[in-house]
Amino acid sequence: MKIEMYQAPQSTCSQKVRVTLAEKGLPEMNKDWVEHDVDLGKFEQLEPDYLKINPNGVVPTFVHDGTILVESSAILEYLEEIIPNPPLMPDTAVGRAKMRAWMRYIDEVPTVAVRVPTFANMLAPMRFAKASNDDFAAHADRLPLRKQFYQRMSQKGFGKDELEYAEFQIRQTCERIDAAIVELGGPWIMGDQYTMVDAQVTPLIDRMDDLGYAFLWENDLPEMTAWFKRIQERPSYAAAFYPGARISERYPEVYRTASELKAERGY
Amino acid sequence: MALELYHSGHSTCSQKVRICLAEKGIEWTSHELHFATGDHLTPEYLKLNPNGVVPTLVHDGEPIIESSVIVEYLDEIFPEPSLVPRAPLPRARLRVWMRYMEEVPTPAVRVPSFNQVFRPLRYENMPEEEFQERVEKLPLRKAFYRRMGRIDGFAESEVDNALGQIRQTAERVNAAVIQSGGPWILGSDYTLIDVTLTPLIQRMADLGYAKLWEDDLPEMTAWFGRIQMRPSFDIAFYPGTNVSEKYPQFFKDGDAE
Numbered sequence: 001m002k003i004e005m006y007q008a009p010q011s012t013c014s015q016k017v018r019v020t021l022a023e024k025g026l027p028e029m030n031k032d033w034v035e036h037d038v039d040l041g042k043f044e045q046l047e048p049d050y051l052k053i054n055p056n057g058v059v060p061t062f063v064h065d066g067t068i069l070v071e072s073s074a075i076l077e078y079l080e081e082i083i084p085n086p087p088l089m090p091d092t093a094v095g096r097a098k099m100r101a102w103m104r105y106i107d108e109v110p111t112v113a114v115r116v117p118t119f120a121n122m123l124a125p126m127r128f129a130k131a132s133n134d135d136f137a138a139h140a141d142r143l144p145l146r147k148q149f150y151q152r153m154s155q156k157g158f159g160k161d162e163l164e165y166a167e168f169q170i171r172q173t174c175e176r177i178d179a180a181i182v183e184l185g186g187p188w189i190m191g192d193q194y195t196m197v198d199a200q201v202t203p204l205i206d207r208m209d210d211l212g213y214a215f216l217w218e219n220d221l222p223e224m225t226a227w228f229k230r231i232q233e234r235p236s237y238a239a240a241f242y243p244g245a246r247i248s249e250r251y252p253e254v255y256r257t258a259s260e261l262k263a264e265r266g267y
Numbered sequence: 268m269a270l271e272l273y274h275s276g277h278s279t280c281s282q283k284v285r286i287c288l289a290e291k292g293i294e295w296t297s298h299e300l301h302f303a304t305g306d307h308l309t310p311e312y313l314k315l316n317p318n319g320v321v322p323t324l325v326h327d328g329e330p331i332i333e334s335s336v337i338v339e340y341l342d343e344i345f346p347e348p349s350l351v352p353r354a355p356l357p358r359a360r361l362r363v364w365m366r367y368m369e370e371v372p373t374p375a376v377r378v379p380s381f382n383q384v385f386r387p388l389r390y391e392n393m394p395e396e397e398f399q400e401r402v403e404k405l406p407l408r409k410a411f412y413r414r415m416g417r418i419d420g421f422a423e424s425e426v427d428n429a430l431g432q433i434r435q436t437a438e439r440v441n442a443a444v445i446q447s448g449g450p451w452i453l454g455s456d457y458t459l460i461d462v463t464l465t466p467l468i469q470r471m472a473d474l475g476y477a478k479l480w481e482d483d484l485p486e487m488t489a490w491f492g493r494i495q496m497r498p499s500f501d502i503a504f505y506p507g508t509n510v511s512e513k514y515p516q517f518f519k520d521g522d523a524e
Binding site for chain 2: 078145147
């Protein structure tokens with residue numbers, strides 16, 4: 001079985017698949033699976049050759065014995081089917097449905113929300129600060145998905161309202177994780193079994209932590225805080241977040257913490 | 268075994284589940300919710316569905332939420348007739364399509380739906396304060412309502428984008444039917460992606476946007492023609508479930524533009 005992945009170290013959706021690969025016993029990049037690095041800073045994900053394998057123009061793209069698969073959440077379910085052990089899914093239909101409802105929530109709410117501070121605090125000023133309005137609009141136009149995301153932002157990123165709403169969405173996610181652990185007894189979101197929803201949400205919480213937003217849960221959500229600590233102690237965490245994979249390490253020259261930016265911008 | 272569905276006649280996500288139930292030939296009990304009276308935001312309903320949206324399926328007392336998850340659950344507990352391919356790879360391809368359907372056309376369809384019908388119907392004459400309070404109460408999608416605004420609706424650029432997304436969806440269906448040989452999106456078997464795209468395309472047609480595919484996407488057009496001939500279509504879209512029938516006052520000239 002040969003597994004390859006077109007990916008980027010700092011992409012949360014790539015990280016999600018890396019965490020799952022490690023949990024399935026394939027932790028090591030370029031040994032257990034082969035990396036094809038896609039340089040998002042050079043917009044390699046929008047080059048015609050890449051669009052041929054991934055028409056959505058995003059990472060990751062997963063290749064299993066030559067067969068191409070896109071969409072990180074669909075990739076996680078596929079991994080479960082081809083490598084059933086250890087299982088990352090409940091063994092009853094109701095349990096699976098409850099886990100999949102969580103996965104839909106993670107896809108719809110925090111996945112989208114995390115992009116807002118990521119772009120506002122780091123990527124937009126780094127990539128677009130010198131772009132003219134026309135160049136910026138032309139870039140948005142090249143994207144097969146998520147044009148609107150770019151159209152809601154300017155070259156400087158997002159404003160106060162969008163950032164505050166993103167914080168609200170992450171806070172809601174953390175409250176739900178905290179409540180799920182209280183209700184089901186933990187230590188994981190679905191109870192005593194570590195499942196793919198734990199893997200799926202890990203890179204999003206890690207990104208918020210990396211950007212300096214841990215205050216959203218550390219002050220008053222002890223179960224959420226303890227869950228994230230347990231996550232970081234799993235071997236899959238170190239495997240997926242190898243040196244240079246966190247965005248602060250990838251782009252140290254533009255990295256600023258949330259509190260530094262809040263002091264300056266007021267939000 | 269009892270299957271109950273909390274749903275709304277004209278909600279596209281409820282329609283997805285009703286089509287699936289009809290395709291499976293399953294009996295179910297209906298609890299119809301009315302958004303105008305805030306049935307979806309009562310404490311009792313939020314206990315079943317913390318997101319405050321329809322539908323919710325309750326199976327022997329267990330609530331199952333999220334329409335895509337519900338249809339996959341129904342396929343697991345009622346395997347015949349099967350609506351999911353058996354082998355891992357085609358199953359993964361189905362899930363990729365489902366993710367695309369959720370990310371792109373599902374939110375896109377809300378834009379013209381709210382602009383043309385739900386905003387003038389429910390919000391235009393609501394005092395601004397009450398509108399703000401209602402938006403604050405929504406567990407999901409507050410930002411959607413804020414972008415819409417009570418009076419002006421979505422900006423032209425948002426509408427253009429949404430129509431662009433529906434067009435992209437129709438192009439992808441057209442190409443998939445050509446590539447797979449049809450008659451369905453994944454080939455010879457009718458699957459959950461045919462189920463879940465149907466209400467979105469039906470809504471766009473109902474709002475007057477069939478021209479987005481009818482002029483130059485013959486395979487897409489023929490696919491939708493076949494969809495409408497399946498018995499599940501008439502069962503799921505019972506009288507009064509198209510917004511044009513339910514709210515004819517917003518369809519005076521029979522065309523969206």
